[in-house]
Amino acid sequence: MGMSTQNAASALLSPARLADIDLPNRLVIAPMTRNRAEPSGAASELMARYYAQRASAGLIIAEASTPSAVGRTYPGIAALYEDEHTRGWRRVNRCVGAAGGRMFAQIQHGGRVGHPDTSGLIPLAPSPIALPEPIHTPNGRRPAVRPRQMGQGDIDATIADFAAAARRAVAAGFAGVEVHAANGYLLHQFLAPNTNRRTDVHGGTPAARMRLVLEVVDAVIAQIGPDRVGVRISPGNTTNGIIESARDVEDLYPELISRLDERGPVYLHVAFADPDSGLWKRIRASWSRTLIGNPVLPVEGIPEDGGRVAGERMLEAGADLVALGRPFLANPDLVERIRIGAPVNAVREKYLMYVGGATGYTDYPTLAG
Numbered sequence: 001m002g003m004s005t006q007n008a009a010s011a012l013l014s015p016a017r018l019a020d021i022d023l024p025n026r027l028v029i030a031p032m033t034r035n036r037a038e039p040s041g042a043a044s045e046l047m048a049r050y051y052a053q054r055a056s057a058g059l060i061i062a063e064a065s066t067p068s069a070v071g072r073t074y075p076g077i078a079a080l081y082e083d084e085h086t087r088g089w090r091r092v093n094r095c096v097g098a099a100g101g102r103m104f105a106q107i108q109h110g111g112r113v114g115h116p117d118t119s120g121l122i123p124l125a126p127s128p129i130a131l132p133e134p135i136h137t138p139n140g141r142r143p144a145v146r147p148r149q150m151g152q153g154d155i156d157a158t159i160a161d162f163a164a165a166a167r168r169a170v171a172a173g174f175a176g177v178e179v180h181a182a183n184g185y186l187l188h189q190f191l192a193p194n195t196n197r198r199t200d201v202h203g204g205t206p207a208a209r210m211r212l213v214l215e216v217v218d219a220v221i222a223q224i225g226p227d228r229v230g231v232r233i234s235p236g237n238t239t240n241g242i243i244e245s246a247r248d249v250e251d252l253y254p255e256l257i258s259r260l261d262e263r264g265p266v267y268l269h270v271a272f273a274d275p276d277s278g279l280w281k282r283i284r285a286s287w288s289r290t291l292i293g294n295p296v297l298p299v300e301g302i303p304e305d306g307g308r309v310a311g312e313r314m315l316e317a318g319a320d321l322v323a324l325g326r327p328f329l330a331n332p333d334l335v336e337r338i339r340i341g342a343p344v345n346a347v348r349e350k351y352l353m354y355v356g357g358a359t360g361y362t363d364y365p366t367l368a369g
């Protein structure tokens, strides 16, 4: 018998603190792109409704927002580089705040995960190597294009764009920002040897490959302070054509984590974390502040307990907070369902991504109806 039974109060529901922010529970909504922003990238009214429905989570990490036009990944993606983007997110934060919640923004530059049909621009990447799979565009799924290799000027501009997006996020009422260095987007493309073939200061050794992540984190911290900055990583995750061998992970991530720890961001967020792995134990041992674990749930569907047992295991293995994605997507009141052990809604039709609209988005029922 495990430590958790349906009747005992779940450790996931105990309060926590993130710097000076009180969290009513340890459940975090993992960032999830849902492609419902306005064509400009401004957060829509529908998005405000979606997030406000989920305000009982301890913390919401908003879906990825692009810090520049060229960083745009998919249609309907949110943005944070123009005044109307700030205004759109401000409305979301007002609605979530009124409902009792708090949010971090996630800043994501797509790198080679982008397409001229979507952004009007040739994507930028550490090296001119195309994503080896088609990508969703306004014209359907299209073969990826060969990205342009970033020069030092592009790198400087990207660092500045992350910093400016962080400033906008705070102006928009976010409690902080998460720098997205996971899941095969630009910063992860710099970390991984198969996407970064550079021979300058940003490529080659692990120290050179992690340099851009550290530069971005430094620039963002300089803008808004370490207590408002989190970082997301996904060591070894193969999303978006990333290849990191066990050796690559070993050579880079422990070093990256200690270098990040020295800089003092308020949290580290590990996507697709395995709490029983040696890597997780090393991460916990070398990270001194809040650690968020996003456990691996079955791809085919969320468990009947909404991720409760997997989440409690993460806490037992040293996580401070637990991020869940699809369980919150399908259950606005997941916290309450976990509290009383109620059954959860399953996720419907491929999350109804790319299609826009309320169906499969704001129409998941709560226990109250």
Ligand SMILES: Cc1cc2nc3c(=O)[nH]c(=O)nc-3n(C[C@H](O)[C@H](O)[C@H](O)COP(=O)(O)O)c2cc1C
Pocket (backbone or CB within 6 Å): 030, 031, 032, 033, 034, 063, 064, 106, 180, 182, 183, 232, 271, 272, 294, 295, 296, 297, 298, 323, 324, 325, 326, 327, 351, 353
């Ligand atoms: C619809 C959808 C959109 C996602 N978008 C993002 C995103 O914008 N940024 C990100 O870091 N991860 C994104 N992810 C990954 C999730 O944050 C999470 O790591 C993943 O879904 C695994 O957690 P789960 O099994 O609880 O859903 C997305 C996942 C889904 C299902």
